[in-house]
Ligand SMILES: NC(=O)C1=CN([C@@H]2O[C@H](COP(=O)(O)OP(=O)(O)OC[C@H]3O[C@@H](n4cnc5c(N)ncnc54)[C@H](OP(=O)(O)O)[C@@H]3O)[C@@H](O)[C@H]2O)[C@@H](O)CC1
């Protein structure tokens with residue numbers, strides 16, 4: 001499913017008319033019908049469409065037109081529909097126009113008895129800050145919702161006041177419980193503050209032929225997309241079929257990282273996990289991670305950095321690499337000069353191997369922190385490397401730039417840097433971005449504060465390594481890892497709530513979400529996402 005800017009949406013509409021004769025009224029008829037269908041399918045269990053009170057706020061453009069058609073469909077299905085037309089200040093209740101002098105009073109009582117308010121005031125044609133009287137109207141709805149939290153607000157195409165492209169919001173914007181967006185999700189929804197105003201996101205159809213979307217390069221991560229890249233599990237398989245992962249992760253202060261990343265690579269389906277550790281660290285891992293095998297590295301020197309010793313460590317690691325399809329470097333490694341030197345040596349060894357012989361590389365956490373201290377660090381990476389910075393690490397990689405946790409500027413930065421660094425860049429956070437060097441972009445809708453806890457990044461890095469080992473191309477491995485990681489978190493937080501998730505809670509959920517996406521029915525255009 002593609003994500004669009006306003007300009008791209010307008011171009012799609014123009015091409016629909018030009019190439020297929022799908023005029024605006026035809027598209028709008030589909031839009032209103034589809035919004036009504038989704039609305040009825042999503043009614044709360046204690047609601048029934050018969051006698052449901054629905055108050056529509058109708059704007060002056062096509063967004064209002066969508067609302068009118070949706071209203072007509074709901075009325076025919078049995079709902080008690082009221083329509084308030086903002087520009088002309090007209091009100092009809094169940095098809096009966098209300099006399100001018102009664103409108104204010106009737107609007108108030110309509111609001112008080114409504115089960116749902118439908119925001120069909122403004123959509124992608126919003127061209128300026130909201131008028132004061134539109135803000136006042138939305139504030140009346142908000143005032144009623146404060147009194148009556150069970151009043152639900154559904155936005156058509158987008159909540160009025162959201163800036164469709166930037167994700168900024170007007171101070172008058174009404175937070176939706178659900179947004180039924182039309183044809184494609186809009187780019188601003190994936191950035192803050194807008195993300196907080198969308199509620200559950202549903203995508204309605206306006207019957208655009210899919211071929212019109214072939215020029216779009218930004219996609220939403222969803223079940224359909226990820227199912228297509230999920231590794232196959234043939235009956236006649238063995239552990240070699242699913243690839244070996246080597247992890248150069250963990251150190252004395254941070255032993256958990258290697259365990260979390262290694263376990264998640266295995267949970268993602270990799271055939272064999274090997275941890276490259278020193279003899280001193282071996283008992284720690286051997287006692288907690290029974291399924292892993294180990295590559296023993298020479299101890300880190302206590303005092304001065306020695307290039308020779310770093311070289312020995314790197315050599316001990318790379319000698320083990322033949323036959324491995326993925327190498328994860330970084331989580332928990334620390335930033336000693338000797339570790340940095342070892343990483344550089346390993347990178348040099350990898351660059352010197354033919355691409356089809358070397359493992360796919362993913363670098364996370366301290367792997368990135370070590371690199372960021374070096375000028376032009378990206379020239380040291382082999383082709384096809386995946387990097388997974390959080391905003392702090394991204395800032396360090398960009399010469400101490402301050403990188404936003406959630407606003408739209410991070411998209412532009414991610415695209416610029418994925419191209420400049422020639423990497424598959426996973427910029428983590430709420431609504432994680434996955435960007436290829438060519439600028440192809442996939443964005444995760446799912447935001448979940450339960451994930452904001454130590455070690456969850458190690459799990460993500462391990463999952464991506466696990467998918468690389470199973471032969472996925474790096475862009476797909478990164479995308480699948482990001483999406484399934486957030487699905488696993490959703491499973492945990494549906495039980496525990498928004499706080500208290502342990503990174504290790506994600507591990508047993510990984511196979512379950514893979515099973516779920518294989519078996520859940522999914523139709524393009526009807527993906528339903530939470531929050
Ligand atoms: N076209 C199609 O084929 C399809 C379109 N679709 C639907 O149409 C929507 C886009 O429709 P749209 O372009 O008519 O824009 P829309 O958001 O309804 O508002 C424009 C009007 O609002 C006004 N206005 C602007 N800013 C304002 C403000 N701050 N405060 C007050 N007024 C303001 C502006 O007035 P003006 O600037 O001219 O004074 C103009 O009258 C889209 O979101 C989707 O729902 C779908 O059905 C699919 C098919």
Ligand SMILES: Nc1ncnc2c1ncn2[C@@H]1O[C@H](COP(=O)(O)OP(=O)(O)O)[C@@H](O)[C@H]1O
Pocket residue numbers: 365390428429430431432446447448449450451452453454455456457458459460485
């Ligand atoms: N609010 C949030 N919504 C969605 N995902 C989040 C949120 N906060 C953190 N995450 C995810 O949790 C992980 C945290 O990674 P990271 O910061 O590297 O943690 P660590 O290094 O402790 O393992 C990332 O995958 C990130 O996208």
Ligand SMILES: [K+]
Pocket residue numbers: 063119120121122123155156157158159160
């Ligand atoms: K709207």
